[in-house]
Amino acid sequence: MRLRQRISMGCVFMVVSASIALGQTRGKAEDALLAADVAWEKVYAAKDLAKAVAFCGEHGSMLVPNAPIATGKEALTKAIASDFAQGNTTWHPNKVGVARSGELGYTSGTTDLTFKDPSGKTVTSKGNYLTVWKKVDGSWRVLFDSFNFE
């Protein structure tokens, strides 16, 4: 019983720590959405175009700096391929939220674009992103993704 209590306390501590790290209250729904964000980042950072596009909803949109808004799979494929060609993108979520009804949510955090400038020097642009997600047939899909650089 004491051991079980200790394990429970340990779990509570871990959950509280994770919540503090993200600066907000998190439950299972938020954890699942965060996992989707992290999984999308993994295939995006690996420049796997097909898998990166597959995370987006049928009518998803990307708001890319210095480009028209991209809506729908064809436009998203072009926008993501163009992003891959520019350099290496990574991101880290620091906010997550899911509606009580469970089908709409958001993630937000920091993003880095590392590329070679015209002189051949490696440069990293630091920015921020905001993604709106919708659950489609049980899976989180990107409805909107917006980012800009500092």
Place this chain on the structure above:
Amino acid sequence: MRLRQRISMGCVFMVVSASIALGQTRGKAEDALLAADVAWEKVYAAKDLAKAVAFCGEHGSMLVPNAPIATGKEALTKAIASDFAQGNTTWHPNKVGVARSGELGYTSGTTDLTFKDPSGKTVTSKGNYLTVWKKVDGSWRVLFDSFNFE
């Protein structure tokens, strides 16, 4: 009875037309969020700093191009004041969505920033925006606002 039917049909037609204009299904919740977006644009375009900031939640964030993320009333006040100083901002929503539970939603659309370039010529930068809203004490408040220019 026939008149009531005609009025009902007229209302249905109007709602359907509005839905088609926004390219999606809309209900009362979406209309209320759209009204909040339009009301925010009105005070923002009029450069009413106090009213523009009042639309933002206590822990709201703005993702502004070429600037660090602004979170919280103080940072938002500075970010919005800086935006007002740059030129005249207007926007028009073309997408809206509200979670079934009614407390989380988004709006998205086009935004224009009109300003004078160094030569004194009036220039308009065209862009896109994405706003995540949360209902606080019955009122829609901005949780995240992100925009960038084409």
